[in-house]
Amino acid sequence: MRLFVHTFLVLVFAFAGALSVRAQSGDAPRNVVFILSDDHRYDFMGFHERAPDFLETPNMDRMAREGLHLRNAFVTTALCSPSRASILTGQYAHNHGVVDNQRLVPEGTTFFPELLRESGYETAFVGKWHMGSSSDGPRPGFDYWVSFRGQGVYMNPELNVNGSRSPHLGHTSDLLTDYALRWLDNRDADRPFFLYLSHKAVHAEFIPPERHAGRYADTPLEYPVTMANTEQNYLSKPRWVKEQRYSWHGVDHMYHGDLVYDQFYRRYAETLLSIDDSIGRVLDYLEEHGLSDETLVVYMGDNGFLFGEHGLIDKRNAYEESMRVPMLAYAPGHIAAGSVLDEMILNIDVAPTFLTLAGMETPARMDGRSFLPLLSGGSIPDWRTEFVYEYFWEFPFPHTPTVYALRGDRYKYMFYHGVWDMNELYDLEMDPFEQHNLINSPDHQERILEMQARLFETLEADDAVDVQFRRPGRFQAGERLLDAE
Numbered sequence: 001m002r003l004f005v006h007t008f009l010v011l012v013f014a015f016a017g018a019l020s021v022r023a024q025s026g027d028a029p030r031n032v033v034f035i036l037s038d039d040h041r042y043d044f045m046g047f048h049e050r051a052p053d054f055l056e057t058p059n060m061d062r063m064a065r066e067g068l069h070l071r072n073a074f075v076t077t078a079l080c081s082p083s084r085a086s087i088l089t090g091q092y093a094h095n096h097g098v099v100d101n102q103r104l105v106p107e108g109t110t111f112f113p114e115l116l117r118e119s120g121y122e123t124a125f126v127g128k129w130h131m132g133s134s135s136d137g138p139r140p141g142f143d144y145w146v147s148f149r150g151q152g153v154y155m156n157p158e159l160n161v162n163g164s165r166s167p168h169l170g171h172t173s174d175l176l177t178d179y180a181l182r183w184l185d186n187r188d189a190d191r192p193f194f195l196y197l198s199h200k201a202v203h204a205e206f207i208p209p210e211r212h213a214g215r216y217a218d219t220p221l222e223y224p225v226t227m228a229n230t231e232q233n234y235l236s237k238p239r240w241v242k243e244q245r246y247s248w249h250g251v252d253h254m255y256h257g258d259l260v261y262d263q264f265y266r267r268y269a270e271t272l273l274s275i276d277d278s279i280g281r282v283l284d285y286l287e288e289h290g291l292s293d294e295t296l297v298v299y300m301g302d303n304g305f306l307f308g309e310h311g312l313i314d315k316r317n318a319y320e321e322s323m324r325v326p327m328l329a330y331a332p333g334h335i336a337a338g339s340v341l342d343e344m345i346l347n348i349d350v351a352p353t354f355l356t357l358a359g360m361e362t363p364a365r366m367d368g369r370s371f372l373p374l375l376s377g378g379s380i381p382d383w384r385t386e387f388v389y390e391y392f393w394e395f396p397f398p399h400t401p402t403v404y405a406l407r408g409d410r411y412k413y414m415f416y417h418g419v420w421d422m423n424e425l426y427d428l429e430m431d432p433f434e435q436h437n438l439i440n441s442p443d444h445q446e447r448i449l450e451m452q453a454r455l456f457e458t459l460e461a462d463d464a465v466d467v468q469f470r471r472p473g474r475f476q477a478g479e480r481l482l483d484a485e
Contacts, residue, residue, distance in 0.1 A: 029331045030192040031295040032354050033282060036087070037275045038080060038128065038203040039315065040301035042073070042324035044272060054219045055269055059280035063299060063328040068339045068375060073327035074407065075347045077391055078303035078315040080203075081131045083347055087302070088112060090351035090366030092390065094464035098131055099392045102473065105131050112351035113194060114141035116358055122191045126180045127198030128152060136160040142196075146179045148172075152200045154207035154271075171209035173201050173274035177281050184285060194354070197282070201275050205259070208270035215273070216266045226433055227251060227308035236437035237310065238421040240401055245311035247399040248477035254313060256479050265307055283330065292332050296357060296375075300350070301325040309433070316397070318389050318405035318414045318424075319434055335375050343383050344409075345371055367462075385409050388458050393418060395472040399480075406455040413451035425451070 043050035046057040047064050075083045077093045085091075085098035088111040093099045097106040113123045124144035129136065130151065137160060138145035146161050157172050158165055161179070168175050180197045187193050208215075226233050229252070234242045244250045251261055279299060286292045306312045306321045315322040327345060329335055348368030355362055356370035373380055386408035393402040402417040412434075414424040425438040425448055438444045459465050 029294055029296040029334055029357065031194070031291065032357065033195045033197065033286070033295060033297045034350070034354070035275075035279060035282065035297070035299045036084070036127075036196070036198045037272075037299075037301050037326075038200060039303060039305045040202055040272065040275065040326050041305040041307070041321055042301070042326050044269070045326055052222070052269065054216060055272075057272070057276040059276045059283065060299070060326070060328060062283065063279065063297070063330045064338070066332065066337045067297075067328060067330035068335045068341055070327035070329065070341045070345050072342055073300065073325050073345045074323050074387065074389075075303050075325055076387065076389055078317070078322040078389075079391065080302055083302045084129075084198075085109075085131055086347045087300075087350045090348050090362070090368040092348065092367050092388070092462070092464070093392070094390060094459075094462065095365075095367060100394050101130070102394075102396075110363075111139070111141050112355055113196065115355060115360060115363075116194050117141055117143065119358055119360060120191060121358065122188050122193045123196075124180070124183045124187075124193070125196045125198065126183070127176045127196075128200045129198070136165070138163055144183050146176065148200075151203060154200065171207075171274060173199055173278055174209060176200075177278040181281065181285050184289070184291075192358070197278070199275055199278065202268055202271045204264075204268075205255075206264070206267040206271040208267065209274050209277075212270045212273045214270070216269050219266060221262055221265055224307065224309045224433070226310045226435055229311060233310070233435070236422075236439075238416065238419075238424065240399070240416075240419055240421055241310050241312070243480070244399040246481035248397065248479070249312060249314040249316075249399060250481075251308050251311050251313060253479070253481040256477065257481075261308065261313075264313070268305075268307075293334075295331065296334070297330040298350070299326070299328040299330075300347070301327075302347075314400075316391050316400040318391065318403050318407070318412070320428070320432070323389055323405075323407065329375055331375070336377060339377065341374055343371070343374055343380075344385070344387060345374075346384075346387055386454075388455060390464075396475050397477050399477075404455060404459065406451050406458075408451075411447065411451065413448060413455065415452065415455060423448075 045051055045060045046055050047061045076086055077083055081098050081101040082093040085096045089096040117123045123142045125142040126146040129147045134150040136147045136149045146159055148157050148159055154172050156169050158167050180195060246253045248255055286295050303315045304322045304324050305315055309321050349371050352362040352366055352368050352370040353372050356372045386406055389405040389407055391403050401419040403414055405414045410429045412426045412428055416423055423439050425444060426434045
């Protein structure tokens with residue numbers, strides 16, 4: 001049984017709703033441009049109320065101003081490969097099998113671009129693939145392919161273009177955008193298209209293009225209130241959180257001492273500007289070539305990123321900064337300018353949504369649901385008010401334990417596996433920065449039991465309670481700095 005089984009009536013309603021949206025707005029967008037970034041946290045967009053005061057993202061701001069901000073977008077696993085596989089399959093990691101950054105994509109896996117291509121779409125993938133292997137070779141479902149091995153590099157990359165590798169000069173964000181626009185120039189104008197522009201940025205270690213280097217070098221920084229190494233900040237936190245502070249992914253021993261927080265933060269912001277530039281170039285191209293009215297553009301991050309919250313950096317855990325992602329949608333004439341969507345949208349919803357736009361049904365194997373009617377201000381009955389989050393412990397980065405979480409509209413429950421430590425419960429309405437763990441609060445014991453029951457009932461219904469593990473590799477970031485206290 002799948003995690004979110006669709007009944008026939010729900011499928012019919014969703015599809016009919018999509019058609020009614022099309023009828024109300026004239027010819028619907030038939031093309032899709034999906035732009036994915038890496039490790040972009042949800043609030044690092046200039047227009048966002050929690051964005052750093054100095055951050056400038058004019059093109060993300062434009063998408064929000066002229067389109068839609070999906071302000072409650074999340075991933076079901078905050079890690080590159082599992083999240084990217086969830087986007088392409090519409091499935092949870094425990095179903096698609098890519099549970100970490102080393103796991104191969106299981107044979108027989110179908111990615112939604114294959115279905116679009118079969119239905120007549122011309123498809124292109126440009127950028128970071130990074131699922132289970134360092135191979136950069138073309139994958140099924142794409143007429144056009146540009147990629148690189150593994151994480152790639154920021155400057156002067158070797159790119160695989162339709163099966164042929166060659167060195168390139170320049171910043172990777174710029175080069176990938178060049179290839180994406182070149183493909184748009186040469187596509188078959190009689191066919192609808194799907195373009196997947198998948199950036200390396202802003203994955204560590206950050207290198208901005210020369211035009212942005214040093215832009216924020218002298219900018220004063222504000223640190224998260226939970227970053228301080230104080231008794232109050234760790235009073236109700238699990239032990240592993242404070243211990244990780246002194247590890248590869250902690251503020252006091254970042255990358256085993258090779259990085260300094262302030263420089264790390266500023267270069268992240270500078271490197272992010274290359275993504276904003278890319279978005280602007282794509283939007284300008286569509287407008288200049290008369291394609292804006294026919295194209296849905298969606299921008300999204302593959303997972304979030306902590307910058308000192310609870311003394312941590314990186315993602316993986318179930319804190320808000322890790323599981324939340326930026327998400328914007330732009331389709332002039334079809335999406336109301338300046339609109340905001342409050343419903344919970346997940347990475348597993350991307351595939352069903354694009355398939356619905358193409359007039360196709362969502363395959364039963366997919367866990368996500370189409371949110372297409374929501375983009376135009378419609379409603380969907382019984383839309384989720386909570387979802388399951390999962391992350392599986394990895395040998396290379398042993399400081400973050402396996403976690404299963406149930407994230408609701410107000411409360412979040414986190415259950416840790418394989419460590420002798422406390423679980424966590426947060427009231428996100430009263431405590432948005434997750435400072436006060438309520439796991440031992442007498443007033444919340446009934447809620448804890450109820451949320452734990454729902455969490456495991458959902459996992460058990462999907463046959464997802466077997467923790468996955470694999471043969472350890474050679475690399476492990478296992479060095480710990482001793483707590484000075």
